[in-house]
Amino acid sequence: MLHMIDFRDSLTERFIRYTEFNTMSDPHLVGEKRPTTDGQRFFQKELLRELEELGLETYYSDESVVMGVLKGNTENGKRVGFLSHVDVSSDVNGNNVKAILHKAYNGGKIVLDGVSLSQESDPDLMRYIGSDIITSDGTSLLGSDDKAGIAIIMEALKYLSEHKEIEHGDIEVYFTPDEETGSGMDMFPYDRLKSYVTYTVDGEEEDVIETECFNASSVELEFRGRVCHLGEARGKMVNALKVASEVISMLPQAESPEATDGKYGYYAPFEMHGTLEKALLTILIRDFDEGSFERRIDNVRHIAESVAKLYGAELSVKTSITYHNMAKANLEKPEARLSIAESAKKLGFEIRERAIRGGTDGAKLAELKIPSPNIFTGGHNLHSLREWVSVDAMNKSVNLVLGIIDYWKDKK
Numbered sequence: 001m002l003h004m005i006d007f008r009d010s011l012t013e014r015f016i017r018y019t020e021f022n023t024m025s026d027p028h029l030v031g032e033k034r035p036t037t038d039g040q041r042f043f044q045k046e047l048l049r050e051l052e053e054l055g056l057e058t059y060y061s062d063e064s065v066v067m068g069v070l071k072g073n074t075e076n077g078k079r080v081g082f083l084s085h086v087d088v089s090s091d092v093n094g095n096n097v098k099a100i101l102h103k104a105y106n107g108g109k110i111v112l113d114g115v116s117l118s119q120e121s122d123p124d125l126m127r128y129i130g131s132d133i134i135t136s137d138g139t140s141l142l143g144s145d146d147k148a149g150i151a152i153i154m155e156a157l158k159y160l161s162e163h164k165e166i167e168h169g170d171i172e173v174y175f176t177p178d179e180e181t182g183s184g185m186d187m188f189p190y191d192r193l194k195s196y197v198t199y200t201v202d203g204e205e206e207d208v209i210e211t212e213c214f215n216a217s218s219v220e221l222e223f224r225g226r227v228c229h230l231g232e233a234r235g236k237m238v239n240a241l242k243v244a245s246e247v248i249s250m251l252p253q254a255e256s257p258e259a260t261d262g263k264y265g266y267y268a269p270f271e272m273h274g275t276l277e278k279a280l281l282t283i284l285i286r287d288f289d290e291g292s293f294e295r296r297i298d299n300v301r302h303i304a305e306s307v308a309k310l311y312g313a314e315l316s317v318k319t320s321i322t323y324h325n326m327a328k329a330n331l332e333k334p335e336a337r338l339s340i341a342e343s344a345k346k347l348g349f350e351i352r353e354r355a356i357r358g359g360t361d362g363a364k365l366a367e368l369k370i371p372s373p374n375i376f377t378g379g380h381n382l383h384s385l386r387e388w389v390s391v392d393a394m395n396k397s398v399n400l401v402l403g404i405i406d407y408w409k410d411k412k
């Protein structure tokens with residue numbers, strides 16, 4: 001058995017201090033600037049300083065990814081890594097965060113500036129009556145996504161640096177920018193990554209880990225019509241806009257994001273613009289199953305081809321894969337999931353596994369056959385003014401990270 005260590009006071013202080021850094025990312029600056037906002041780099045420099053203070057070797061270069069290595073103190077032991085991201089979403093205001101600590105939450109309504117939380121709106125709050133939760137003041141998100149992840153990893157590292165008698169292998173940490181803009185892993189120091197498995201500390205609900213995500217692609221269809229004077233168009237004109245909208249109407253309604261949940265995939269018309277002469281239509285495809293993912297990509301192509309033929313339009317198709325389901329890597333190296341489940345058991349709780357209806361930075365590592373399951377942070381209502389985090393759940397996550405490090409200390 002492992003005993004649960006109480007990090008709550010220093011964890012709370014650390015997390016609130018991190019929320020005060022303005023690290024809202026900007027999706028409009030992807031490809032122009034990395035990180036997309038200067039605040040992220042400022043925070044990363046602070047994290048670099050803290051890692052060095054804790055005795056880690058650090059690296060930071062053009063990739064704008066903070067990397068740290070804590071050298072192992074045993075002969076055996078496999079090298080493992082932990083990741084989280086420094087930016088917060090721009091879905092609502094994410095800067096000038098004023099965190100509020102609600103000590104020993106009494107179960108009542110929490111009234112913030114303009115918004116409120118109650119047991120009706122947030123039944124999960126019931127689980128934390130009597131313990132501490134943290135919200136913003138209501139004018140911004142809180143930033144537990146993913147500063148809770150960073151605080152959790154940092155507390156675990158601090159504990160190891162203060163307890164040199166604890167045996168462990170090499171530990172890598174990565175703090176990436178711009179996860180929320182989807183470009184966090186566009187540049188990454190892959191050549192430095194030596195971990196056998198990694199863990200992304202960027203989950204949500206207590207006790208939950210995520211080991212699966214969608215396969216994702218976007219299919220760009222370009223239709224070229226035939227234009228002539230509208231007064232003399234009979235039998236001659238081909239309107240590209242009509243062709244594109246016909247394709248949208250032929251996508252199965254029951255397989256749209258609006259009509260699906262759980263493990264069902266979908267087609268989503270995402271963007272369309274054009275003229276009589278040329279129309280560009282982007283369709284997003286998501287599916288957990290690799291085979292049916294490929295089939296969906298083919299389906300879109302076939303629908304587009306037959307509609308284009310019917311109208312006499314020209315078609316060009318460009319398919320790009322955004323990310324793959326990380327489940328495969330997790331199945332091929334089951335130790336990543338096993339190490340979490342086993343450590344949780346030793347700490348006295350059960351892990352529940354879930355699939356994310358979206359992507360994660362870990363999916364990029366999974367493509368390199370390095371699993372990176374997502375570990376809970378205890379955050380709720382992410383990307384909203386009503387975001388809150390449970391200090392107890394964050395504390396549990398620190399213990400879980402230490403448990404995982406313990407798991408690997410003697411694995412060759």
Ligand SMILES: [Zn+2]
Pocket residue numbers: 085145146179202
């Ligand atoms: Zn996140």
